[in-house]
Amino acid sequence: MSFGQGGPGWGPGGPSAPDTPDWVALAERAERARARRRRWLMIGGGAVATAVVAAIVATAVVSEGGGGGAEASARPSESLPSTESLPPSPEQPEPTFSEEPPPPPPDPRDFLSSAEKDTAPLGAGTLFPGSSMTANGRTYQKGATASTENCAAATQGALGTVLTNNGCRELIRVTYRRGGIAVTVGVAVFDDAAAAAKAKDQYRPNIASLPGAGVPAFCRGVTCHTSANALGRYAYFTIAGYTGGRNVTTSDTAAPQAGRDAADFAFARILKRGQEQAAASVAEG
Numbered sequence: 001m002s003f004g005q006g007g008p009g010w011g012p013g014g015p016s017a018p019d020t021p022d023w024v025a026l027a028e029r030a031e032r033a034r035a036r037r038r039r040w041l042m043i044g045g046g047a048v049a050t051a052v053v054a055a056i057v058a059t060a061v062v063s064e065g066g067g068g069g070a071e072a073s074a075r076p077s078e079s080l081p082s083t084e085s086l087p088p089s090p091e092q093p094e095p096t097f098s099e100e101p102p103p104p105p106p107d108p109r110d111f112l113s114s115a116e117k118d119t120a121p122l123g124a125g126t127l128f129p130g131s132s133m134t135a136n137g138r139t140y141q142k143g144a145t146a147s148t149e150n151c152a153a154a155t156q157g158a159l160g161t162v163l164t165n166n167g168c169r170e171l172i173r174v175t176y177r178r179g180g181i182a183v184t185v186g187v188a189v190f191d192d193a194a195a196a197a198k199a200k201d202q203y204r205p206n207i208a209s210l211p212g213a214g215v216p217a218f219c220r221g222v223t224c225h226t227s228a229n230a231l232g233r234y235a236y237f238t239i240a241g242y243t244g245g246r247n248v249t250t251s252d253t254a255a256p257q258a259g260r261d262a263a264d265f266a267f268a269r270i271l272k273r274g275q276e277q278a279a280a281s282v283a284e285g
Contacts, residue, residue: 106282108271108275109232109274110278112273113233117277118232118233118273120277122172123172124174125145127273128142128269136261138261140258143176143182143212143214144213145210146174149171151170151171155208156205156208158205159206163199166198168188168190169191172189175212177214181254181255182218182241183262185237185238185266187266188234188236188237189234190233197230199235200229203235207237209239209241215243218241222246222248224240225252225255225259226239226259232270234270236267
């Protein structure tokens, strides 16, 4: 009687039932499973340890940062008060704007039109300061100056009567020269603009020329160029001619030009007087 090798009914250790499990194979599978579980536990533990270290480091940075923002984040209750404990902020009033436009600046002529408002110091030195006159691009050297309350005494011809009849208070004169031409400006002072305008309209020659301070006599007994005008309570007159004593003819241009320059200069000086007083009134409020 013979049996085939490895036939049914025999295991490695002898005869066995056909359904007996392979214990060696099961043991190997179990060992492999335990090895895999240990590897996963080691990997997971490392990740947890890394997260714990990172959290510790972050906590140390927040606690030791020293900045206001870090402390406010770490302990908000200690550095930032609750909005419920803050006092209510006061309401700011809305800005208001006047619908009325600002008043216009004072008109300098208002100060020049009345003795009551035109109170700045007045004289040859204040009205015609300096040592020269520059007008329309031409410069003239200053000569003599004079002032008198007897207005008629500083005139010739019918002008004295005109000034006196209209209440002239003072007559201020100044002379300028350029080359062989001289011109005298006379400023007559009245109480108001109406009297000055009336004197200008009634003008008859002439203002008396004023020699001196290096300027010889001129416009005496000869024909000269004259003019008259008014600004505010001031009427101003000019007389211009040659210092050599010759007549000013209708074809001459130098003497009339000097007369116009002097008249423009007088106008500018009187106007400036009004501007300065108007500016002072604004500064005083």
